[in-house]
């Protein structure tokens with residue numbers, strides 16, 4: 001890259017020297033030592049020249065992202081049978097990306113109104129922040145009525161989680177975050193980058209391909225008092241296994257006993273069951289107990305606004321005064337990171353939720369998407385049960401919820417899915433049913449049965 005990089009010798013002692021004729025001044029030009037630097041004189045000015053060596057020589061190649069890297073590998077495969085079940089993005093029955101009709105309508109309205117592109121405040125669009133908290137907790141929830149929720153628009157789910165992680169790092173030094181094992185791949189990156197210590201609690205039981213409820217409870221009990229417990233509000237990623245409402249009550253009991261702080265990640269509200277209220281039941285159950293809690297929200301999946309980066313962080317506090325202070329500090333964290341959030345997605349959400357006709361249309365469309373996923377889940381189960389003569393019970397697939405299914409396939413078996421069958425998926429055995437069509441269920445069942453029985 002820098003085969004002829006020139007750098008004016010400019011450190012103060014040497015730059016004064018460089019003005020004298022033909023003085024050769026050795027100047028450091030970077031953080032990787034000066035072994036690569038030669039000096040040259042150009043008339044009265046001395047230049048340092050780096051020859052064929054990058055100043056970034058010390059930077060090693062980062063590994064591909066385990067989720068987004070799957071799509072790159074998929075694109076490179078030329079086989080017609082290939083199937084991308086890696087990334088969690090909704091596809092139509094024809095396996096095409098989908099823009100919701102209600103989103104197009106909201107965008108047309110925005111164009112007609114000729115809204116400007118001025119900066120938003122640091123905390124985001126006020127109309128968005130109002131409706132997003134109402135969607136989550138319910139408009140008549142006392143925490144909203146009493147102004148106890150600090151809501152700040154974030155860069156989708158990821159950015160909102162990252163803001164909360166920075167708040168924890170700054171105001172709860174040394175506090176641990178407990179994350180489910182397994183979890184969405186980016187959780188660990190987020191807390192690592194924010195320098196927040198984390199450990200795992202048991203969640204998935206490979207023997208039952210179900211929830212290890214006792215393990216989960218024991219690990220939450222054993223965590224140091226005052227830990228943050230990261231919980232998937234609904235449609236746990238990657239397992240698709242959620243606690244029942246009775247189990248949520250017990251989880252809340254233990255968290256309260258131990259003075260922990262619940263931290264919900266809600267990336268699939270309305271997309272899991274088809275109902276916004278049903279999918280927020282876990283969060284509302286905790287809020288109803290008067291607990292302080294954090295909730296990160298995303299509109300990537302339920303409104304298909306993946307690239308608009310729209311979401312929010314909500315912190316429920318025990319008083320409106322505390323909420324105001326928390327909000328002020330969230331803004332203080334956001335300002336040097338990205339200054340203020342993007343407006344487009346926020347306006348889409350605010351316009352849809354704020355208009356009864358559009359809101360109803362969204363709910364209908366969401367039910368349709370959730371329904372299509374339930375349909376392929378059922379067909380995959382039927383195909384597996386009909387084709388697999390070994391007597392294996394595949395009913396765990398039907399018990400899972402949301403866009404993912406955790407197949408129980410190990411890494412070698414998942415590799416076989418990709419190498420032999422051209423089915424792209426994450427190596428933990430997760431498949432995205434949102435990327436599957438009814439027409440491809442039989443093929444996928446053949447691939448799973450082969451991988452499960454013929455690869456150890």
Ligand SMILES: Cc1ncc(COP(=O)(O)O)c(C=O)c1O
Nearest residue numbers: 156157158184237265267298300
């Ligand atoms: C559990 C979970 N949290 C958060 C996110 C954040 O997604 P985004 O940043 O696109 O909103 C995802 C996306 O897959 C997820 O599965």
